[in-house]
Amino acid sequence: MIDKLLKIFGNYTRSLEILYLLNDIKKLVRLDANEVELKNIKDFCNKENLHLEISDFKVIKIMDKGKGSYANVAKKVPINYPGSGLYHIYISKDKNKAKFLKLLEYKNDDKAVGELLDYPQCCVDFFMENKEKQQKIQNDFILLALNNSEGFKFSFYINYAIRYFDITLLSHFPHSFNCQKSIEIAKINFECIKKYSNELVNKFETMLKGPVLYTENNGVFMFKDYKLNNNILEFNEINSTINNDLLELLNENKKFEIVDKNRIKLKNEIIEDVGFMLFN
Numbered sequence: 125m126i127d128k129l130l131k132i133f134g135n136y137t138r139s140l141e142i143l144y145l146l147n148d149i150k151k152l153v154r155l156d157a158n159e160v161e162l163k164n165i166k167d168f169c170n171k172e173n174l175h176l177e178i179s180d181f182k183v184i185k186i187m188d189k190g191k192g193s194y195a196n197v198a199k200k201v202p203i204n205y206p207g208s209g210l211y212h213i214y215i216s217k218d219k220n221k222a223k224f225l226k227l228l229e230y231k232n233d234d235k236a237v238g239e240l241l242d243y244p245q246c247c248v249d250f251f252m253e254n255k256e257k258q259q260k261i262q263n264d265f266i267l268l269a270l271n272n273s274e275g276f277k278f279s280f281y282i283n284y285a286i287r288y289f290d291i292t293l294l295s296h297f298p299h300s301f302n303c304q305k306s307i308e309i310a311k312i313n314f315e316c317i318k319k320y321s322n323e324l325v326n327k328f329e330t331m332l333k334g335p336v337l338y339t340e341n342n343g344v345f346m347f348k349d350y351k352l353n354n355n356i357l358e359f360n361e362i363n364s365t366i367n368n369d370l371l372e373l374l375n376e377n378k379k380f381e382i383v384d385k386n387r388i389k390l391k392n393e394i395i396e397d398v399g400f401m402l403f404n
């Protein structure tokens with residue numbers, strides 16, 4: 125099933141949304157799709173009796189700096205825009221829900237969109253409070269959520285910092301990495317994946333567990349084969365969204381000190397404004 129979804133929806137993040145929908149864990153999903161993908165998605169929805177609504181606009185993705193090809197910012201353009209924009213699509217078993225979501229998004233009512241998508245109220249409120257500020261940077265709420273969190277050690281279920289690697293159990297920004305409601309949602313999603321593929325669920329667990337170093341513009345790094353002793357992290361392997369000087373330094377030193385969750389000391393140099401998280 126998951127392989128079949130991957131062929132149509134292109135990546136894990138989008139395929140799993142549909143899996144949750146088919147299993148009634150989600151009532152409604154919002155995705156984006158290009159012209160070619162849309163044709164296959166239409167066929168799929170027809171076969172599965174899912175209602176599909178398509179936006180009356182397209183979006184152009186503006187790539188984040190240092191996040192692989194990930195884009196948190198999307199600009200709306202008219203439907204007849206000549207370039208290669210993406211459609212937003214709204215899929216549900218309930219035709220009215222899909223239509224309503226399309227309308228709310230058209231009206232830019234982010235609060236109602238979040239609530240209709242069943243995101244936890246605490247996380248919707250957090251998004252609304254910080255939206256304007258974040259849009260001016262990269263629309264990424266990781267550091268804000270980290271500042272809202274106790275310490276830097278969290279449950280692996282809520283690891284939203286490696287979605288840049290197409291690995292996540294959530295479809296919303298958690299308001300904090302201690303958000304119990306988000307952890308509950310992630311656990312339910314995890315169990316759903318398990319019903320279909322032990323292999324995939326094991327892969328997710330392995331990837332989600334471990335230290336992550338997040339920077340706004342300089343890449344996101346996850347560390348494998350690591351030891352953490354007295355706030356010194358030693359590691360043998362790095363997965364990164366970027367190939368830059370910071371990655372090179374990390375690879376040369378194979379260790380750094382966690383001063384606090386927003387500062388690390390790498391080879392006698394303090395690097396500020398980062399986010400360090402350990403998921404387990």
Ligand SMILES: [Zn+2]
Nearest residue numbers: 246247299303
């Ligand atoms: Zn929350």
